[in-house]
Amino acid sequence: MKVDIQSLGAFNRLTHEGAEQATASMCRMTGLDAVVDVTKISLVDRADVGEQLAGGEFVGVGFDFEGELAGETALVFDRESSETIAEALVPGSAADEAMARSSVEEIGNIMMSGFIDGWADFLGATIEHSPPEYVEGSGRDVLPAPSGEAATVEGPDAFEGIEHGDAAGSGEGASAAGGSLDQVFVFRSEIEWVGESVHFYIYMLPEYGPLADVMSNQASAADGAIPVDKLGVFNEMTSDGTQRAADNVEMMTGIETEAEVTQLSFAPIEDVPKQVGTDIYVGTVVEFTGVPSGYLMVLFDEVSAVHIAEAMMPVEMDSDELTDQHKHAIEELGNIVTSGFVDGWANVLQTPVEHTPPRLVHDMGRAIVDPLAAQVGRHQDHAFLIDSEMRTDDIAFGAEIQVLPDEKELRQALDELLVERADRTEADVERVFE
Amino acid sequence: MKVYGGSTTETEAETATATSPEQVKVGIAEHSVASGEAVLTTSGLGSCVGVAIYDASASVAGLVHAMLPSQDEMDETGNDAKFADAGIRRLVTELEREGADRSTLRAKMAGGSDMLDFSEDGPGIGARNVEVGRRTLEEFDIPVVAEDLGGERGRSLRLETASGDLVVKSADRAQRRL
Numbered sequence: 001m002k003v004d005i006q007s008l009g010a011f012n013r014l015t016h017e018g019a020e021q022a023t024a025s026m027c028r029m030t031g032l033d034a035v036v037d038v039t040k041i042s043l044v045d046r047a048d049v050g051e052q053l054a055g056g057e058f059v060g061v062g063f064d065f066e067g068e069l070a071g072e073t074a075l076v077f078d079r080e081s082s083e084t085i086a087e088a089l090v091p092g093s094a095a096d097e098a099m100a101r102s103s104v105e106e107i108g109n110i111m112m113s114g115f116i117d118g119w120a121d122f123l124g125a126t127i128e129h130s131p132p133e134y135v136e137g138s139g140r141d142v143l144p145a146p147s148g149e150a151a152t153v154e155g156p157d158a159f160e161g162i163e164h165g166d167a168a169g170s171g172e173g174a175s176a177a178g179g180s181l182d183q184v185f186v187f188r189s190e191i192e193w194v195g196e197s198v199h200f201y202i203y204m205l206p207e208y209g210p211l212a213d214v215m216s217n218q219a220s221a222a223d224g225a226i227p228v229d230k231l232g233v234f235n236e237m238t239s240d241g242t243q244r245a246a247d248n249v250e251m252m253t254g255i256e257t258e259a260e261v262t263q264l265s266f267a268p269i270e271d272v273p274k275q276v277g278t279d280i281y282v283g284t285v286v287e288f289t290g291v292p293s294g295y296l297m298v299l300f301d302e303v304s305a306v307h308i309a310e311a312m313m314p315v316e317m318d319s320d321e322l323t324d325q326h327k328h329a330i331e332e333l334g335n336i337v338t339s340g341f342v343d344g345w346a347n348v349l350q351t352p353v354e355h356t357p358p359r360l361v362h363d364m365g366r367a368i369v370d371p372l373a374a375q376v377g378r379h380q381d382h383a384f385l386i387d388s389e390m391r392t393d394d395i396a397f398g399a400e401i402q403v404l405p406d407e408k409e410l411r412q413a414l415d416e417l418l419v420e421r422a423d424r425t426e427a428d429v430e431r432v433f434e
Numbered sequence: 435m436k437v438y439g440g441s442t443t444e445t446e447a448e449t450a451t452a453t454s455p456e457q458v459k460v461g462i463a464e465h466s467v468a469s470g471e472a473v474l475t476t477s478g479l480g481s482c483v484g485v486a487i488y489d490a491s492a493s494v495a496g497l498v499h500a501m502l503p504s505q506d507e508m509d510e511t512g513n514d515a516k517f518a519d520a521g522i523r524r525l526v527t528e529l530e531r532e533g534a535d536r537s538t539l540r541a542k543m544a545g546g547s548d549m550l551d552f553s554e555d556g557p558g559i560g561a562r563n564v565e566v567g568r569r570t571l572e573e574f575d576i577p578v579v580a581e582d583l584g585g586e587r588g589r590s591l592r593l594e595t596a597s598g599d600l601v602v603k604s605a606d607r608a609q610r611r612l
Contacts, residue, residue: 367588
């Protein structure tokens with residue numbers, strides 16, 4: 001299967017419009033005001049699907065669909081907001097569990113019909129769906145488990161040896177058992193309820209076969225199409241880059257650091273700054289050159305920044321405030337995280353990746369990303385976004401690595417990537433990353 | 435895009451009796467127009483420029499959060515609000531449709547910072563956004579009566595439609611009311 005940039009763009013718009021329709025139906029029925037915040041298509045590890053829901057209690061509806069596209073989809077919202085929705089629909093119903101549940105079903109049904117109809121219109125084909133079923137659960141358990149048929153991206157044979165998974169604290173790279181890549185496409189929309197910090201999520205997990213057919217049919221020209229397995233491999237390499245970055249942090253701070261979710265997403269350029277919260281972040285930004293060129297951000301929320309910076313300092317600081325010393329430590333840290341990431345990347349791509357000295361940033365998250373998105377946005381409507389996270393259990397600390405590469409150059413790099421690799425009978429990622 | 439207000443909607447009736455004015459969030463590359471007592475907010479402007487245009491006598495106001503200077507420089511023509519020029523033109527059209535009089539329109543601008551400008555040639559995107567925004571407002575003879583532009587910090591905005599007051603918040607200083 002090849003993924004064509006135009007068709008990814010079209011799919012993204014469609015997912016967004018579907019979510020808009022779904023939201024409009026909900027607003028009409030309840031009088032509540034909500035807007036679609038972010039829509040993106042991501043390629044993620046099967047185990048990481050729904051990672052964003054961690055820690056919450058959700059209710060919603062889910063169903064299977066089949067036809068031109070097939071798979072599973074779910075609309076979920078957190079339990080508390082479901083009560084408000086029920087109340088808006090039938091006053092007094094929130095207290096009655098059966099009534100509340102039927103409100104959720106009703107709203108879910110209406111919203112998701114709009115969503116699926118939008119897809120069917122776009123494809124000019126019929127998409128049948130099963131009756132929506134009420135779902136409830138904690139975190140990602142509320143979502144349908146991506147079935148064996150979900151659009152899994154298998155690594156090419158040459159990369160069978162890639163190791164992936166969690167390598168907590170080994171300090172020597174990934175340690176999980178090898179195997180083929182196991183990543184799935186997820187189409188996701190986030191709907192925000194105006195004035196409240198409440199989010200609804202629509203997840204769509206398409207099956208591989210039909211999605212591949214639709215993507216091939218949509219692909220207008222050979223130019224611009226990326227074989228999807230390359231995207232998968234790229235994702236996996238980014239994971240390893242993040243692991244290297246985490247190892248560097250561990251070496252420097254002595255704090256066990258884990259590389260977490262890595263995903264490659266595709267989103268309209270104006271949605272790129274929304275990937276980062278509105279809170280204040282501290283971190284570094286570099287511009288990198290080569291193929292691809294782009295920007296790399298290492299961002300810590302303020303609390304994490306203070307914690308990690310203190311861990312790096314020889315003397316104890318009493319202040320909870322972010323001082324110049326903290327900032328200096330963050331700058332250094334940003335530098336080694338960037339190097340770890342970029343080195344891994346350069347080795348895999350086998351091209352030099354140069355980068356500017358890191359610039360320290362301390363500002364509203366979105367305001368940091370927006371000038372970078374605008375730079376990239378002068379040449380492209382949509383952007384690939386590489387998003388990795390590092391966490392540790394020892395102290396409260398989290399960091400995000402966001403990479404915003406030039407789309408055309410990324411395509412070119414991917415094109416060259418496996419041409420090189422195909423000559424090798426056996427690829428050993430340990431060696432590649434040496 | 436949402437247009438709030440109008441003549442006899444229920445929302446407006448509710449808003450009039452509610453204690454807090456209606457809040458409308460304007461995202462990146464979005465715009466919004468509201469009449470009566472409403473608050474339009476937008477957050478995280480870096481090099482993006484926020485342009486507020488209002489007609490105090492008609493109590494109509496609008497806000498656009500533009501990311502790039504000019505639509506003419508792009509192949510794409512889809513989303514006006516992504517661009518300073520097309521976004522302002524769209525905003526003026528919709529304000530007039532909501533009853534604003536062009537001759538009494540006033541503008542306030544904020545944003546367009548130079549943060550993270552890696553470009554080595556010519557002015558950065560923030561400065562270009564501001565420049566094109568100004569030029570477009572001149573096309574309509576709309577005076578810019580207040581501004582908080584440039585610098586190296588991000589901003590969040592809050593436009594109070596009844597008064598046309600634009601409250602600018604920045605990470606490193608107290609808020610300013612324009």
